Amino acid sequence: MTITFLGTGTSQGVPVIACCCEVCTSTDKHDKRLRSSILVEGDGKVIIIDTGPDFRYQMLRAGVMHLDAVVFTHEHKDHIAGLDDIRAFNFKQQAAIDVYANERVQTALKREFYYIFSDFKYPGIPQVNLHNIDKEAFNIGDVVLTPVEVMHYKLPVLGFRIKDFTYITDAKTISDFEKEKIKGSKILVINALQRQSHISHFTLEEAIAFAQEIGAEQTYFTHISHRLGKHADVSAELPANIYLAYDGLQITI
Known part of the structure; x- marks a missing residue:
């Protein structure tokens, strides 16, 4: 199974509009980050986790x-x-x-994309089959996804474990119960927003501590802000087996 990082940036992406910091003006392609999303290919299925504002360009x-x-x-x-x-x-x-989404996210989708779910189906609108996610593992064909609930400040957010791979984008706290679902992962992806304290995201220091607690063979940081620093500079100071993900990175599980 192949995982492609379609985007590794935070909500504003990198570069940020109208920002002239050294990260946003960097010429290093690793410092160009679309909004966070991954492509999962394997076991006969092609799956996207999250369709952010950059989805169209990411697909192209x-x-x-x-x-x-x-x-x-x-x-x-x-x-x-x-x-x-x-x-x-x-x-x-x-x-x-x-x-696939939990009930709360389905409610938001029906509000934001009301025309998809209206009784009158205008020609050419997106067509979807909604499936509910609860706390139990679920299958997409032969691909098994286990939800991992983390807290994004006060909002429960789902990460997902697929085989020995765990993907989490927006964590600030993770309960011991949910950590047990992550342990044993060979590859962990977790958010590392910036160096400064943040109300709803792991800082770099917190992400490193969490990665070391889980002890995956490889950990990749995603959902990265321009405030974290330049890719090359941050990469040089990370502990062994911990890396910054970047747009276009592919890993195999």
């Missing part, structure tokens, strides 16, 4: 030609705003796309 950049399902972590705009663009896959595949 990665050359994605087929899509089986979308899975949502939570309802913030940087994770759902691009849902409308699945209609290109509807047209090509002549089928609705399976969308």
Whole structure:
């Protein structure tokens, strides 16, 4: 199974509009970060986790030609705003796309994309089959996803474990119960927003401590802000087996 990082930035992406900091003006391609999302390919399925505002460009950049399902972590705009663009896959595949979300996120999708779910179906609108996520593992074909609930300040957000891979984008605290679902992962992806304290995201220091507690063979940081620093500089100070993810990075599980 192959995981492609479609985006590794935080809600504003990197560079940030109208910012002239050294990160936003960097010429290093690793410092160009679209909003966080991953592509999961394997076991006969193509799955996207989160469709942020950059979804259309991410699909074009990665050359994605087929899509089986979308899975949502939570309802913030940087994770759902691009849902409308699945209609290109509807047209090509002549089928609705399976969308997996918990009840709260489904409510938000029905509010933000009301036309998808209205009784009158305007020609050409996205077509989806909604599936509910609860706390139990679920299957998309032969791909098994285990939800991992983390707290994004006061908002419960879902991460997902697939085989020995765990993906979490927006954590500030994680209960001991949920940590047990993560332990044993060979590859961990976790958010590391910035160096300064933040109300709803791990700082770099907190992310490193969490990675070391879990003890995965490899840990990658994502959902990165321009305040974290330049990719090359931060990478040079990370402990062994801990890395900054970057847009376009591919790993195999």
